[in-house]
Amino acid sequence: MQRHRTGPPRPASVSASADGRRSGALPPVGVVVLAAEKDMPGLDVCVRGIRAHCLNPVAMVQVIAQRVPARPRDGVDPHVVWCDERRCTVGIREVRAYLRDSGRDPSTASWYFQQLAKLECFDVLPADAPEHVLVVDADFVFLRDTAFVDARGRSLLPYGYPLSWHPGTRAHRLPARHSALEAAGRLVPGWLPVDAYSGMQHHMVFDRTVLGDLVRRARNAHGMPFWQAFLRTADPVKWTGASEYVLYRHFAARFFPERVRHRHVDAADVIQAEGPGGFALPEVVAAARGTSLRAVGCHRFLNYTERLATMDYVPPGLRRALGAAPGPLRLRLDGGMLTVGQAVPPLTLT
Numbered sequence: 001m002q003r004h005r006t007g008p009p010r011p012a013s014v015s016a017s018a019d020g021r022r023s024g025a026l027p028p029v030g031v032v033v034l035a036a037e038k039d040m041p042g043l044d045v046c047v048r049g050i051r052a053h054c055l056n057p058v059a060m061v062q063v064i065a066q067r068v069p070a071r072p073r074d075g076v077d078p079h080v081v082w083c084d085e086r087r088c089t090v091g092i093r094e095v096r097a098y099l100r101d102s103g104r105d106p107s108t109a110s111w112y113f114q115q116l117a118k119l120e121c122f123d124v125l126p127a128d129a130p131e132h133v134l135v136v137d138a139d140f141v142f143l144r145d146t147a148f149v150d151a152r153g154r155s156l157l158p159y160g161y162p163l164s165w166h167p168g169t170r171a172h173r174l175p176a177r178h179s180a181l182e183a184a185g186r187l188v189p190g191w192l193p194v195d196a197y198s199g200m201q202h203h204m205v206f207d208r209t210v211l212g213d214l215v216r217r218a219r220n221a222h223g224m225p226f227w228q229a230f231l232r233t234a235d236p237v238k239w240t241g242a243s244e245y246v247l248y249r250h251f252a253a254r255f256f257p258e259r260v261r262h263r264h265v266d267a268a269d270v271i272q273a274e275g276p277g278g279f280a281l282p283e284v285v286a287a288a289r290g291t292s293l294r295a296v297g298c299h300r301f302l303n304y305t306e307r308l309a310t311m312d313y314v315p316p317g318l319r320r321a322l323g324a325a326p327g328p329l330r331l332r333l334d335g336g337m338l339t340v341g342q343a344v345p346p347l348t349l350t
Contacts, residue, residue, distance in 0.1 A: 027131070027151075029056045038300055053146055061081065116230060121206060163181070204245050210248075210260075239310050269332075
């Protein structure tokens, strides 16, 4: 892969006036939230943030969950449409079986299932769903008014985290090696990254036309269903052997530049191991009060230490430092500049 340096992209506006929402100047969006059982305690906070701060008219909010509640969950918007994850094109059992039969670690099945559910989101939405769908991870909350599709119908895509983590700078480089880049290049002929930003920031705006073309190209190139091609081309030895957000953002930018705009979203995330202790999403939201942050997240990962050890985007020196004390981490993005530190109580995000 050619190695080159990119300067800081010029930030695009991340908000639109409330008048634009009221006048109908902005196109509608559908919203899909992926919610595992571990995400349920914070789901209402995520949904409230979307409904309060999405400047595009929200046509529907659909939550894809492992278990659909028999009655509305306390605190969760009663207008939410629940979808059993078994309605997805491919279920977690099929993903697990595919990984096991191909000699790979089946414990990564949930990681790949949620990526495939996002990439095939239009398949579980009603036929009259909007042409743009905002997919949001259930452990991510918007705190300020934000538009996701502009008045010209262009998706507003996050630059997200750098493809190689170098804290304290906005001058990022493409890494010499990155599993998600290589997996995307194997999946879609002609796919190449357009800059040194990943697009990974716990949300994405999918355009029906763009996503449909991506899926068609991959399916035709490999002569198999899209989900099998996606798994087949993922790095077999990495926990993060592929990324739906990396794949889609750079595909859209390269093949459909007229249909997208890119922008920085100033946000903070806490990442930590799954299990007792640590921080909860409402705590991170509370810590963001009085800051300029547009969004925050609080994420729990299976096999946390192992994943830190195999993340291509963490340089070796930083990876060793993080691995020496694998507790909760606080990550913050400001106009493309990353800062990383230990997350300790009382939590501060400034």
